[in-house]
Amino acid sequence: MSDSTNLNIIFIMRTNHTMTRKRISQKAAGDIASARISKLFALARGAVMNGNDERARRYVHIARRIGQKTNTPIPSGEGYCKGCGLPMVPGVNCRVRVTGGRIRRTCGSCGEVRRMPYTREQRE
Numbered sequence: 001m002s003d004s005t006n007l008n009i010i011f012i013m014r015t016n017h018t019m020t021r022k023r024i025s026q027k028a029a030g031d032i033a034s035a036r037i038s039k040l041f042a043l044a045r046g047a048v049m050n051g052n053d054e055r056a057r058r059y060v061h062i063a064r065r066i067g068q069k070t071n072t073p074i075p076s077g078e079g080y081c082k083g084c085g086l087p088m089v090p091g092v093n094c095r096v097r098v099t100g101g102r103i104r105r106t107c108g109s110c111g112e113v114r115r116m117p118y119t120r121e122q123r124e
């Protein structure tokens with residue numbers, strides 16, 4: 001009689017233990033991650049505006065790490081310099097030029113140049 005109640009107590013404790021280690025689904029993790037990445041990039045842009053480059057780099061670093069850990073891509077609108085890790089804010093710390101069907105973005109901090117083509121349909 002007393003043996004069975006003991007077993008019951010152990011069983012309840014075990015289930016409670018596994019309940020505390022509950023995992024969320026990958027989709028839910030991705031949703032939280034992309035929300036946090038956007039928020040961190042907004043903070044990073046604000047830091048660039050205030051001239052606080054080190055803080056901006058740190059925000060971008062955290063955002064990228066969240067992306068890596070949760071396998072979430074960085075939203076295409078959120079640009080950062082691949083050379084020095086600063087968020088690119090056009091008119092503040094990066095130069096944007098359009099030449100020969102390409103967009104050229106130059107980092108104002110380290111001089112890294114990134115070129116990307118824009119829509120081919122415009123040429124036709």
Ligand SMILES: [Zn+2]
Nearest residue numbers: 081084107110
């Ligand atoms: Zn740079």
